[in-house]
Amino acid sequence: MPRKSPQRALSIKIAKPNGGVAQLQPITVRCPSGWSVESDWVDGSVRRVDAKRHLFVEGDAKTHVYKVMSGAVCLYKVLNDGRRQIIEFALEGDVIGLGSTPTETCNAQALAATRLKCLPIAVMLKAAEQDTSVALRLYKALSRELVAAREHLLCVGQRGATERLVMFFAILSRRNEERGSDPNIIKLPMTRTDIADFLGLKIETVSRTFTKLRRQGFIEIDQITTVHLRNTGELQRLAEGGARV
Amino acid sequence: MPRKSPQRALSIKIAKPNGGVAQLQPITVRCPSGWSVESDWVDGSVRRVDAKRHLFVEGDAKTHVYKVMSGAVCLYKVLNDGRRQIIEFALEGDVIGLGSTPTETCNAQALAATRLKCLPIAVMLKAAEQDTSVALRLYKALSRELVAAREHLLCVGQRGATERLVMFFAILSRRNEERGSDPNIIKLPMTRTDIADFLGLKIETVSRTFTKLRRQGFIEIDQITTVHLRNTGELQRLAEGGARV
């Protein structure tokens, strides 16, 4: 079992630079009403967060719900020796911070410069109380997150390294498809370490698995941040069950 | 990388004996009104399910929300080669099947003879539409499930075998505490295989880890279904971070 290492200790420090609420970027711009198509978000202000800054950390009082307008954020939890599990990558259009706990239960860190629309929790709850359709949408959104979390658990608990990585591509591919972009071109706004921590692997394993998939012709890598999927059918088979790669 | 084995194929068959809705026990008894303290559940009927029978399987139309009155149920997902991940053990008092998907996303199997109170989804949704406090409670319940799922993910993704098992005991211990029973006496209504599939381990590893903890004096085992926790403080340390056992 892994034990404390200097790097690990360092990574904790990076994860929680001031150990508290304060690392939000202060720049807050009023959003012109009617700017967003979704009614709940019209009045939200916009916050900008630089790469690697934290939006919030575990234990902070929950103040807002955020919607990623551009950029990317990861939600993660850490063990006290620094091992990190990334729970979710929140990309453009994703909402962070639903959930009814009074304090945040995860850390949220920007992977790149990110713009977020912010909705105060109090506003959201008030809307939910006055309008059951809002409450029900909240319930549905949370429901989707729960399904995703359980799928993630299945992946990390039962799949081997290759299967996990392929699943990861599959998730991003599906996401592209839903948004009308090319499902075979995967942009990776996160580092290999982030991918490793998302999949419950180590960076070396992730790197080797990338290489293996590339050598086998399943993927092509232009820049490290872009993966082209080849032979999607076969990839699908790799992910679904009997992978013997 | 696990591959298909005869056992595996068999276990799928057991998991989905008829591949569909039909393995519910038909015995349904009308519950006398006012029997439960919680208003939402007063009108629910009671269903009895024998050990190993399925309450529902993945893909079934979602018809009811269930509350475990006695016995135990596990929720699990399977890969198509039979690998199984148990998502949750639902024990007395727990509710199953919240979540807004039109079909079930997990399989639910009784670990022992179980009595469940059943509430039709339609009734629940209607109540939620008419009463925002119901909708909000739904939202909070789902929220708790999400927190638990993420904690579980952290455990399976980052912890070693010993840490996972200790965490498992910790969860059950905490649960006992909340319900006023002895936090140091853990009743295990599930088999070792179930525990393994919950923790993302194999049965042999679970068994060996039990033995190791017993030899080290952290636990005592009377009957296989009962574990006594010793040295809870030290156990806590094992679970939280730097376990080098």
Next chain:
DNA sequence: CGACTACTTGACAAGGATCAAAGTTGGTGG
């Protein structure tokens, strides 16, 4: 008492982790 199921234990193999080092990439300043 035997068949069955669940659990334990041992020997061995393998997937992934760890340690170490070299190769890339991107940003900064001369």
Next chain:
DNA sequence: CCACCAACTTTGATCCTTGTCAAGTAGTCG
């Protein structure tokens, strides 16, 4: 525009935890 530096990634060698296979033990139910 290029050189340098830091951070990130890839690759190799080796170790260790957990998985696999196999055998044996302990309860249970007919």
